[in-house]
Amino acid sequence: MKMQKKLVILFIMVLLAFVGLSVRLILINKEDGERYKKQVLSQQQYDSRTIPYKRGDIIDAKGTPIAMSEKVYNVILDCDLLLDKKDYLEPTIQALKKQFQIEEGVVRDYITKNPTSRYYVLAKKLTYDEISGFLALQDDEEKNPNIQGVWFEEEYRRIYPYKTLACDVIGFTGKDNTGTYGLEEYYNDILNGTTGREYGYLTEDATLERTTKAAIDGNTIVSSIDVNIQSIVERKIEELNVAHQDEVRKGNGSENTGVIVMNPNTGEIISMASYPTFDLNNPTELSEEAMEAYRESLPATATVSGNKAAEETNQPVEKTSEQEAEDEKFEALNATWKNFCITSTYEPGSTAKPFTVAAALDSGTITGNESYTCNGGLQVGDYYIRCHNRLGDGPITVKQAIEKSCNVALMQIGFNTGTDIYMKYQTIFNFGLKTNVDLAGEARTDALMFNPDTMVPTDLAVSSFGQGYNVTMIQQAAAFCSLINGGFYYQPHVIRKIISAEGSTVKNVEPRILKQTISSTTSDTIRDYCNGVVTEGTGVTARPAGYTMGGKTGTAEKVPRSERNFVISFAGYVPADNPQVFIYVVIDTPNVADQGNSTRLATLLAHDIMTEILPYMDIFPTEELTKKEQEAQTAADAQKAADSVSANALKEEITTDKKSEDKKSEEKNPEDKKSEDKKPEESTREIQIDKDTGYAIDPITGELLDPVTGIPINPSTSDIGF
Numbered sequence: 001m002k003m004q005k006k007l008v009i010l011f012i013m014v015l016l017a018f019v020g021l022s023v024r025l026i027l028i029n030k031e032d033g034e035r036y037k038k039q040v041l042s043q044q045q046y047d048s049r050t051i052p053y054k055r056g057d058i059i060d061a062k063g064t065p066i067a068m069s070e071k072v073y074n075v076i077l078d079c080d081l082l083l084d085k086k087d088y089l090e091p092t093i094q095a096l097k098k099q100f101q102i103e104e105g106v107v108r109d110y111i112t113k114n115p116t117s118r119y120y121v122l123a124k125k126l127t128y129d130e131i132s133g134f135l136a137l138q139d140d141e142e143k144n145p146n147i148q149g150v151w152f153e154e155e156y157r158r159i160y161p162y163k164t165l166a167c168d169v170i171g172f173t174g175k176d177n178t179g180t181y182g183l184e185e186y187y188n189d190i191l192n193g194t195t196g197r198e199y200g201y202l203t204e205d206a207t208l209e210r211t212t213k214a215a216i217d218g219n220t221i222v223s224s225i226d227v228n229i230q231s232i233v234e235r236k237i238e239e240l241n242v243a244h245q246d247e248v249r250k251g252n253g254s255e256n257t258g259v260i261v262m263n264p265n266t267g268e269i270i271s272m273a274s275y276p277t278f279d280l281n282n283p284t285e286l287s288e289e290a291m292e293a294y295r296e297s298l299p300a301t302a303t304v305s306g307n308k309a310a311e312e313t314n315q316p317v318e319k320t321s322e323q324e325a326e327d328e329k330f331e332a333l334n335a336t337w338k339n340f341c342i343t344s345t346y347e348p349g350s351t352a353k354p355f356t357v358a359a360a361l362d363s364g365t366i367t368g369n370e371s372y373t374c375n376g377g378l379q380v381g382d383y384y385i386r387c388h389n390r391l392g393d394g395p396i397t398v399k400q401a402i403e404k405s406c407n408v409a410l411m412q413i414g415f416n417t418g419t420d421i422y423m424k425y426q427t428i429f430n431f432g433l434k435t436n437v438d439l440a441g442e443a444r445t446d447a448l449m450f451n452p453d454t455m456v457p458t459d460l461a462v463s464s465f466g467q468g469y470n471v472t473m474i475q476q477a478a479a480f481c482s483l484i485n486g487g488f489y490y491q492p493h494v495i496r497k498i499i500s501a502e503g504s505t506v507k508n509v510e511p512r513i514l515k516q517t518i519s520s521t522t523s524d525t526i527r528d529y530c531n532g533v534v535t536e537g538t539g540v541t542a543r544p545a546g547y548t549m550g551g552k553t554g555t556a557e558k559v560p561r562s563e564r565n566f567v568i569s570f571a572g573y574v575p576a577d578n579p580q581v582f583i584y585v586v587i588d589t590p591n592v593a594d595q596g597n598s599t600r601l602a603t604l605l606a607h608d609i610m611t612e613i614l615p616y617m618d619i620f621p622t623e624e625l626t627k628k629e630q631e632a633q634t635a636a637d638a639q640k641a642a643d644s645v646s647a648n649a650l651k652e653e654i655t656t657d658k659k660s661e662d663k664k665s666e667e668k669n670p671e672d673k674k675s676e677d678k679k680p681e682e683s684t685r686e687i688q689i690d691k692d693t694g695y696a697i698d699p700i701t702g703e704l705l706d707p708v709t710g711i712p713i714n715p716s717t718s719d720i721g722f
Contacts, residue, residue: 048200052155053193054501055177056218058170058184060227061270061496067170067184067280069156073131075100075122079111082149091146096122099134122150125157160280166230168339169223169272169439169494172283180283181337183221183494185440190498193218217501224268224496232612233259233271240605241275244591252276256588258340258473259609264481264573264582266511267490269437271613274340286332294332342442345470346567346588349556350405352466352476354483357398357410358526359425360417362518368525370416371397374408380461385411388555402529403537405553407465414464415457422460423452426469428517429479430489437474437492445470466556477584479517480571484527484550484579487518531576539570542603544611545629546621548576551606553599558589566595570602574610580619583610 058067075096082088089111096102100123110120131152137144158173171182177192179185196215237257244253252275261271279285338344360366376392377384387393387407393400401409414422426432432449434442448470450459462468474492482489491512498506518526531550533539543549551572558565569586573579585602592598614620625633 049153049198051196051198051212051215053195053215054156054217055158055173055193056191056220056499056501058191059220059222060225060230061223062226062228063222064227066162066166066223066225066227067158067160070127070159072125072127072155072157074124074153074155075126075131075134076151076153077107077111077117077120077122078149078151079115079117079120080149081118082111083115084148085146087146088148091144092149095134095137095144095147096150099131099137100126121153125155162227163279163281164277165227165234166225166271166273167277167280168274168337168341169225169269170280171440172280179440181440182339183223183439186438187221187495190221191218193501219501219506220499221495222497222499223494224263224270225272225494226270228616229261229613230271230273232616233261233273233609234275234277236605236608236612237273237275239608240587240601244601247591248593249591251591253591254587254589256340256344256586257605258344258584258586258588259605260341260473260477260582260584261609261613262477262481262492262582262584264485264579265490267478267481267492268496268511269492269494270581272339272341272494276336278336283337284333286329286336291329291332294335295328339439339441340586340588341473342437342439343472344588345443345445345448345472346586347469347556347558348466348471348476349554349567349569350466351480351552351554351569351571351584353402353405353410353464354526354530354552355425355429355479356414356417356422356464357402357529358483358518358522359422360413361525362522363417363421363425365417365421366398366413368398370413371395372401372406372409372412374406376408378408378411378461380411381456381458383458385458385461399529399532402552403532405465405533405538410465411461414460419452419455419460422464423450423455425517428515429482430514431469431471431475431479433475435472435474435478435492437478438494442474443472445472445475466554473584473586476571477582480552480584481582482517483523484530484573484582485523486520487516487523488513489515489517527576527579530573534572534576538599539572539603541600542570542572542606542610544574544607544614544621545625545633546623547574547610547614547619548623549574549610550576550579553603555596555599557596564595565589566598568595568599568602570599570606572606572610574614574619575622581610581614581617585609 054071055069057065057069059065077096082092093104093107096107097104102122107122110117114120134150135152138147138150156177158177160167160170160172167182169182171179171184171186173179173184179188179191184191194216196213198210198212200210237259241253241257245251247253254275256274258274259271260269262269357366361368372395374387374389374393374396376390377386379385385407388405393404393406393408396404396406396409398409398413400406401413426449432446434444436442450463450469459468478489478492491514493509493512495509497508500506527550530552531548533553534543534549534551538553539549539551542551542553549572551570554567554569554571556567556569558567567586567588568590569584571582571584573582583606585606587598587602587605589595590598590601592601
């Protein structure tokens with residue numbers, strides 16, 4: 001009985017203890033529950049990581065990726081886990097050393113100094129192929145149970161499969177997925193997605209609680225750029241610049257060369273290119289040749305910009321040679337990254353003449369039946385402004401004024417139109433205003449236009465033929481398209497469509513007519529005038545064989561005029577009566593002896609580009625080839641065959657014993673050598689063509705002959721007299 005009583009008492013005491021403990025717990029929870037909860041949570045181990053999004057691709061008009069994101073991996077070392085067991089250290093380090101060629105001493109030193117570190121980057125941006133070997137070792141737990149403490153962090157790397165192709169149009173991205181220049185910058189928010197996140201923590205019983213918010217990938221943009229056409233354009237531009245490299249001055253064949261190919265009926269930009277180019281995959285790398293070319297392009301008085309405040313106060317800025325080199329490289333990179341077609345401004349020259357005539361016709365100030373007299377120049381105020389034909393074109397109609405590019409006739413048409421109407425149409429054609437093309441970096445030109453309130457007769461005179469005000473290539477191209485397509489000004493654009501990561505269409509970019517610049521009747525007339533430029537006038541060398549073409553040449557003398565530097569250009573379209581393709585070529589300061597008479601470089605570049613891209617675009621010849629064109633075609637085919645034979649012969653020559661070749665050279669017939677020596681003498685009897693201008697040389701006087709009039713050209717005089 002006593003034993004039972006003791007057990008009952010013990011039971012009651014235990015029960016009372018539990019009751020007391022429960023009461024105490026309830027009171028603690030009520031009074032300090034939140035404080036203890038925070039304390040417990042603070043002792044738990046959390047796990048959280050960022051889930052990267054994939055930046056959207058940029059693809060060309062045919063679906064070819066020209067900018068894309070590739071998944072890559074960072075190798076992360078968890079020292080805390082690695083040191084959890086001593087058996088983990090050596091196998092893991094040896095595996096890292098074998099697979100990633102890491103510096104063993106550096107890793108050991110870090111582990112020793114940071115034993116509790118959970119995040120140390122051993123290698124960055126490796127492809128899956130590069131990490132697959134380590135993953136195989138890590139996954140084989142039977143053979144390699146002690147490889148621990150290493151994991152792979154995912155991210156994306158921007159790659160450009162065509163490297164330099166369309167670099168000005170595409171732009172590039174920085175480390176933080178921020179676009180710089182071109183489409184990458186303009187459509188940055190569209191291309192970028194939203195970062196995801198994985199939240200979690202380990203409870204006291206080692207259970208991982210996890211919440212995941214998935215990343216949202218960026219949209220893909222479909223551009224109107226055609227990779228094949230872009231390749232042709234860039235190849236032809238490079239050939240031009242290489243051909244004239246170091247010809248007169250050290251450096252490229254021009255300071256800048258730009259080409260825009262557009263659909264004049266939609267505003268779509270099919271190709272946009274300039275020279276020199278850069279590698280989008282390594283945009284900050286600049287070769288020594290590129291640096292030298294940049295230095296040569298600088299004016300003689302130019303210096304690398306330093307501290308702005310110091311410059312304003314005329315205080316010298318002391319810089320180390322490293323700082324100066326870094327500043328020079330930065331400015332050279334900025335100059336290289338710029339898209340010449342939209343950021344650089346220049347005086348358009350004679351490609352502006354159709355706009356002057358269009359304004360006059362459309363406003364009714366002329367009928368088109370007028371005729372003028374050109375005596376080689378016109379006195380306007382204190383200036384005698386010259387025509388390109390110093391002897392004068394004589395009596396000349398409006399159409400002939402465009403065909404022969406007569407400055408005198410254009411000045412008289414400008415005076416007939418008057419300042420107010422002329423400047424009104426300048427605004428209608430969008431000069432001085434941005435086109436709002438969907439590319440980052442378009443320049444403003446409003447401050448580079450004449451003010452109608454302060455214009456004097458000389459200003460009107462020179463602007464009538466494209467001097468005295470500035471444009472960008474994209475401004476001139478978009479406006480010229482409206483001259484030839486019925487008068488409709490389309491907003492130029494590079495994007496056709498935006499597609500989601502899942503493949504659905506987010507937005508279609510339709511052609512957008514902003515305004516009508518001139519009537520369809522005026523457009524038909526201007527097109528007829530420009531057709532004559534290619535058939536009878538200054539643009540005859542631009543026409544691709546078998547096609548009808550219209551266009552306008554341009555030559556503008558740069559400021560300061562005394563340096564005799566020019567911007568030459570050609571704006572053209574095919575077919576002549578129903579334009580489907582428009583091309584605009586601008587060559588800034590060609591590296592030739594006589595820049596003022598080198599417009600043929602621009603027309604030939606347009607010819608070479610159009611000859612290749614038109615058949616690709618399913619626009620085929622409609623005209624019979626002339627005898628000269630047939631001969632040229634035969635010669636071109638023969639050259640291709642010769643190039644093919646030469647390539648095969650070169651392969652055979654490489655495998656031929658060099659000594660045998662030397663012996664053959666020694667045994668060469670002396671008579672053969674004599675005949676070879678005579679070849680240059682025989683060639684001098686043929687008609688000579690000046691290599692700089694392409695013009696014929698008078699066999700008696702040695703002067704260059706105008707290709708239209710046959711009159712000798714005096715290269716010492718300018719297109720304008722001031």
